[in-house]
Amino acid sequence: MTLVLTLVAAIVVTVLRFAKPDIAVRNKLGLLALFYWGASVMWCVDGFASLAEGEAFIEISGKAAMADDALLGMCVVLLGLVVWAVCKAVAHFSDRSRAQH
Amino acid sequence: MACFLVPTAEAIVTTVVAKCMKDAEVDPASVGDAVQAAKEDGRISWRTKLSWLNGLLWGGAVLLCLEHVWHGEVVFYPPFLTAMHSPADTAVMLKEMGTVGVGMALLVTAVWGVMILIVDRSPSLRTALAGRRG
Numbered sequence: 001m002t003l004v005l006t007l008v009a010a011i012v013v014t015v016l017r018f019a020k021p022d023i024a025v026r027n028k029l030g031l032l033a034l035f036y037w038g039a040s041v042m043w044c045v046d047g048f049a050s051l052a053e054g055e056a057f058i059e060i061s062g063k064a065a066m067a068d069d070a071l072l073g074m075c076v077v078l079l080g081l082v083v084w085a086v087c088k089a090v091a092h093f094s095d096r097s098r099a100q101h
Numbered sequence: 102m103a104c105f106l107v108p109t110a111e112a113i114v115t116t117v118v119a120k121c122m123k124d125a126e127v128d129p130a131s132v133g134d135a136v137q138a139a140k141e142d143g144r145i146s147w148r149t150k151l152s153w154l155n156g157l158l159w160g161g162a163v164l165l166c167l168e169h170v171w172h173g174e175v176v177f178y179p180p181f182l183t184a185m186h187s188p189a190d191t192a193v194m195l196k197e198m199g200t201v202g203v204g205m206a207l208l209v210t211a212v213w214g215v216m217i218l219i220v221d222r223s224p225s226l227r228t229a230l231a232g233r234r235g
Contacts, residue, residue, distance in 0.1 A: 034153060034160055038108075042208075049204070
């Protein structure tokens with residue numbers, strides 16, 4: 001579920017990136033899309049490693065485990081947003097201080 | 102266990118390289134004809150392409166770090182990795198870093214390589230990205 005939620009977030013942000021270029025430029029949506037794609041690719045490798053060990057690609061055994069995984073996925077998407085906001089703020093202040101000098 | 106440390110190490114290296122490239126571009130004496138030509142025909146600079154790899158690697162590493170914290174594999178006190186408590190677990194962790202971690206770093210780099218191949222061969226996409234970078 002973590003992989004699925006991150007992948008959905010990656011696809012949504014990528015579609016927004018190309019559908020709304022003006023908003024994307026202002027808000028550095030490309031960076032957010034890269035964050036989610038990077039994590040999705042890494043979890044895919046993790047999933048294939050699980051497959052190689054005879055486990056499931058995505059854990060779907062038990063409602064509690066799935067709920068935990070879904071909650072983790074939501075936290076991952078939220079953390080991506082937080083890191084992106086911090087990156088945006090840092091870039092903003094960096095640009096401002098460069099303009100002042 | 103600590104597979105995300107391998108992409109993190111790669112991210113540190115690529116960030117340092119990107120910083121060196123940025124410093125070189127800021128120096129007016131080092132802005133060569135190649136950079137100017139790239140700007141004129143809409144080509145995307147290697148610094149920008151490297152920033153995409155940085156985004157993929159840092160984003161993936163940070164989000165995977167959260168997953169490891171969630172599962173109790175990374176803690177906020179030394180030695181930070183619970184697998185470091187016993188030599189047997191450490192061996193398993195190192196094996197996982199060598200297989201899954203290296204696989205993650207390689208696949209992310211391969212995806213980035215495919216990305217820049219597509220962008221370099223698609224003038225419309227290149228123009229869109231060069232003009233409206235997000």
